[in-house]
Amino acid sequence: MALSILPTADDSRTNATFDELMWALARPGLVRILPLAGFETLAESLIDRECSFHAGSDSVLAKRLAETGARPVSLDKADYVFTTLGSERDVAAVSTLRIGTLAYPDEAATLFAPARIGSGQALRLSGPGIKDILTIEIGGVDPSFWPMREKAIRYPLGWDLYLVDGDRLIGIPRSTKIEVL
Amino acid sequence: MTLQKLTRPWTAFNYGFLDESAKRELRRRILKAIAVPGYQVPYASREVPIARGWGTGGLQVTLTLLKPTSVVKVIDQGADDSVNASSIRKFVGRVGGAVETEDTMEATIIQSRHRIPEEKLREDQILVLQVPNPEPLRPVQPDMSVAREMHGDADYGQLWLILYEQLVKAGRIMQGSSYPSMVNGRHVMTPSPIPRWDVPKLNQADHLTILSAGREKRIFAVPPYTSVEPLVFDDVPYRVEDHQDKTCYRSDVSGFFMNELPQDDGSSLYELSDSHFGVKNIQKSEGEAIEIGETWYKNGRVK
Numbered sequence: 001m002a003l004s005i006l007p008t009a010d011d012s013r014t015n016a017t018f019d020e021l022m023w024a025l026a027r028p029g030l031v032r033i034l035p036l037a038g039f040e041t042l043a044e045s046l047i048d049r050e051c052s053f054h055a056g057s058d059s060v061l062a063k064r065l066a067e068t069g070a071r072p073v074s075l076d077k078a079d080y081v082f083t084t085l086g087s088e089r090d091v092a093a094v095s096t097l098r099i100g101t102l103a104y105p106d107e108a109a110t111l112f113a114p115a116r117i118g119s120g121q122a123l124r125l126s127g128p129g130i131k132d133i134l135t136i137e138i139g140g141v142d143p144s145f146w147p148m149r150e151k152a153i154r155y156p157l158g159w160d161l162y163l164v165d166g167d168r169l170i171g172i173p174r175s176t177k178i179e180v181l
Numbered sequence: 182m183t184l185q186k187l188t189r190p191w192t193a194f195n196y197g198f199l200d201e202s203a204k205r206e207l208r209r210r211i212l213k214a215i216a217v218p219g220y221q222v223p224y225a226s227r228e229v230p231i232a233r234g235w236g237t238g239g240l241q242v243t244l245t246l247l248k249p250t251s252v253v254k255v256i257d258q259g260a261d262d263s264v265n266a267s268s269i270r271k272f273v274g275r276v277g278g279a280v281e282t283e284d285t286m287e288a289t290i291i292q293s294r295h296r297i298p299e300e301k302l303r304e305d306q307i308l309v310l311q312v313p314n315p316e317p318l319r320p321v322q323p324d325m326s327v328a329r330e331m332h333g334d335a336d337y338g339q340l341w342l343i344l345y346e347q348l349v350k351a352g353r354i355m356q357g358s359s360y361p362s363m364v365n366g367r368h369v370m371t372p373s374p375i376p377r378w379d380v381p382k383l384n385q386a387d388h389l390t391i392l393s394a395g396r397e398k399r400i401f402a403v404p405p406y407t408s409v410e411p412l413v414f415d416d417v418p419y420r421v422e423d424h425q426d427k428t429c430y431r432s433d434v435s436g437f438f439m440n441e442l443p444q445d446d447g448s449s450l451y452e453l454s455d456s457h458f459g460v461k462n463i464q465k466s467e468g469e470a471i472e473i474g475e476t477w478y479k480n481g482r483v484k
Contacts, residue, residue: 005276006249007196010189014201015248018208025215026389026404027304046212048205049187069187102333106213106222128218128365128407156367160216173216175365 014045021045024162024171029125029134031117037167039082039112040064047080056083056090078109085113085141095148097159105156108174115163116140117170122181125172135181136170138163146180197247198276203227207245207400211391214402219364220332221315221399229395236269237395239292239311243269246290246307247277254281254288259296259440259454266294283457286474295358297379299437299455300474302388304405310373312394315401317361317371337361337369340412348417363410370401372409378421378438381483383409425481427451432462436481 007015013035020032021042034041039061047053049069054077055062061082062072075081076096084090100108120139123146126132141163152158158174172178195201203225210224229237229244243253253273257266261283269292274281282288285298292309302308318328321339331337340361347355358374362383372380373392383390383403390403403409413419428435430442430450437458439451453459458473465471477483 005194005196005278011196011201012248014204015246019246019248021208022211022215023389025212026402046205046209048202050202050206051209066182067186069182103329105217105220105333106210108213110212129215129404131406156217156220160212175216175218 010044013041017041017045020169021162021171024169025129025160025173026171027129028127028172028176029130029136029170032169032171034164034167034169037164039164042112042162042164043068043070043080043082051079052077053080053082054078056081056093058082080110080112082112085115085145088142088144091142091145091148094145095152097152099152099154099157099159102157105158108157109159110162111159112162112164114140115165115170117163117165117168121146124179124181125176126179127173127176129173130176138170140165146178149178194276196277197244198229198272199227199241199244203241204245207241210400211242211245211402214391214400215389215404217368218403218407219368219370219401221370221401224398224400226395226398230272231269233396234313235265236292236294236311238393238397238400239294239309239395240269240272241395242309242391242393242400243273243290243292244277246309247273247279249278250289251277251279252282252287252289253279254283254285254291254457256291256293256296256298256455258294259438260456262456284461285457286472295374295376296438296454297375297382299453299458299476299478301477302386304387306388308388308390310375310390310392312371312373312392312399313396314359315371315392315394315397315399317359317369332368335367337363337412340369341414344412344414348414354417354420361412363408363412364403365407366410369412370403376422376438377411377419378424378478380409380411381419381421382477385409421483424451429453429459429462432459433466434459434462436478437476 016035024032047070051070052073053070054075097109116139125134153174161172163170210222214222255266255270257263270281285300294311322328359371393400411419424439427439438454440454442450461471
């Protein structure tokens with residue numbers, strides 16, 4: 001029996017989105033292009049009834065994300081956090097993100113935040129997935145964020161970060177060391 | 182929110198065999214595995230239509246990554262044509278419409294058991310290794326909850342004890358495969374039962390490696406450009422199998438990992454373990470225009 005199985009448009013989109021998410025984390029700092037802009041595209045390929053999320057103060061986004069079946073919870077309990085990092089207050093809130101435990105470092109949060117990729121604060125990245133070192137420029141993120149991340153991450157404990165600029169995506173896993181230039 | 186709203190219209194079959202919720206779960210686990218190289222992330226490990234222990238872990242990762250443009254190569258002990266490898270390749274082609282290949286250079290996803298191809302993998306390629314036992318600490322700590330704590334504390338002293346005992350008993354390290362290796366200076370992982378010959382191929386590699394144990398429900402990863410260091414003593418350097426001087430009796434190529442074929446008269450013949458690499462070498466020597474990729478080992482030594 002010959003099966004002709006083709007992915008639906010949804011299948012293709014979530015698969016392509018995950019491809020970008022995966023390579024973004026495997027090669028930190030390199031810009032990946034998403035099939036569609038927006039947090040909803042990222043969410044639909046990753047989260048469902050088994051997860052919890054937090055959408056910051058954006059109630060429209062929270063409603064859209066809840067359609068995946070995931071539970072809205074407070075920021076310090078969430079598996080997936082979608083929020084802005086533009087002000088010092090945002091950054092202070094994000095400092096309570098889950099970092100996992102030594103037995104289960106995977107029980108940590110993943111943070112998705114909008115940013116300007118290609119202009120702004122210069123950062124030097126090193127660590128797994130980076131050939132030698134890599135310098136990137138990130139804007140739209142409060143300067144207090146980078147010292148806060150440095151303090152929060154005690155490898156292998158810590159959270160993973162995705163910066164999203166329209167349909168462009170950069171992944172920065174907890175294993176990446178960041179030097180603020 | 183109702184369940185009705187979360188479900189999709191009925192279809193006989195989902196693309197890539199696994200349903201979308203299974204794929205999402207695997208995606209989340211793969212991302213965690215990449216973020217903490219070498220750490221074993223627990224996952225649900227769904228049923229697939231092959232028996233546990235025959236590559237279900239690797240198959241689930243391949244099915245999650247699969248798209249119609251994927252080019253899939255499956256290897257079993259280096260061979261593309263074994264029953265296990267052919268069946269998995271055929272299955273992936275049937276449920277995902279993926280292109281099947283035996284050529285390492287053409288593949289986008291390489292699912293493998295017990296070997297890493299001799300030709301160097303590129304930055305855009307993904308190596309999926311099937312893992313029977315993901316826990317390097319099992320020989321010293323059968324209780325997996327305790328082993329998990331030991332990983333948390335980076336308490337790996339007893340692994341050196343195993344190696345030391347081998348040295349004292351046999352005069353050399355006897356660990357033939359699954360050689361415990363430190364990843365990113367933090368987690369010790371088993372590189373799956375690949376020979377010692379293949380472990381250096383994971384260190385600072387260009388490609389992404391995802392290791393998945395379906396029966397044991399653990400997934401871990403080695404991102405590109407990540408250090409993978411086999412555990413060794415300062416005064417006893419890491420040694421790969423002595424295959425440098427062996428020559429393949431079929432392709433006349435030497436300096437690669439070989440299968441030993443015992444003969445009736447007590448002697449041995451050797452053939453390349455990476456079967457399609459052998460095929461390509463034979464085709465090339467017969468004058469066909471075959472491109473052979475750069476290899477990790479040159480003249481029997483890793484660069």
